[in-house]
């Protein structure tokens with residue numbers, strides 16, 4: 001795990017950090033786990049050339065979420081999730097086909113997609129340790145080689161298992177404490193057969209010069 005330090009005392013939003021992180025990347029397909037009012041999804045779609053952002057959120061109360069970090073801080077606890085979903089969809093309308101909602105729990109949402117499909121996946125759903133571990137395990141295979149898996153709330157708070165989950169599962173991830181974001185770039189798998197084919201192609205061309 002390595003910490004990317006920024007000068008100054010000011011915290012920054014995860015969205016502004018992600019925009020900087022992803023600037024210049026190819027972003028055909030992106031997923032966000034935990035959409036809520038769509039603040040982050042809106043900011044990313046507004047600022048980056050994302051082809052399609054799929055938001056995965058059940059917009060449903062369930063026991064393991066009712067007493068989690070977000071609820072304790074009050075924002076999600078007080079919300080009428082059906083109403084929030086409706087307002088979020090209305091807000092996303094200007095983006096047309098660039099936004100789609102998958103109204104599912106994270107793992108079920110991930111299971112709908114084939115592996116190595118996403119350029120970027122952002123995890124910001126249930127922050128309990130077990131859930132963050134499950135999110136990482138479910139979404140990591142869905143990220144393309146060279147793509148990025150990231151998440152929010154890398155913080156030391158009661159009921160927040162993000163630090164423990166990422167330390168255990170992705171010990172070589174990067175962290176920006178001001179934005180409370182962790183991220184991990186999926187390495188390319190070396191493919192010798194590709195090299196061999198390319199080498200042969202070059203040889204064939206060179207042979208023509210003889």
Ligand SMILES: C[S@@+](CC[C@H](N)C(=O)[O-])C[C@H]1O[C@@H](n2cnc3c(N)ncnc32)[C@H](O)[C@@H]1O
Pocket residue numbers: 032033034035036037038039040041056057058059060065070076081104105106107124125126131
């Ligand atoms: C902190 S809010 C997301 C905020 C949003 N990412 C942003 O930055 O604008 C958390 C959201 O996660 C959703 N959520 C809770 N449990 C989930 C799960 N198991 N899978 C997917 N989403 C979940 C909640 O319904 C809630 O809308």
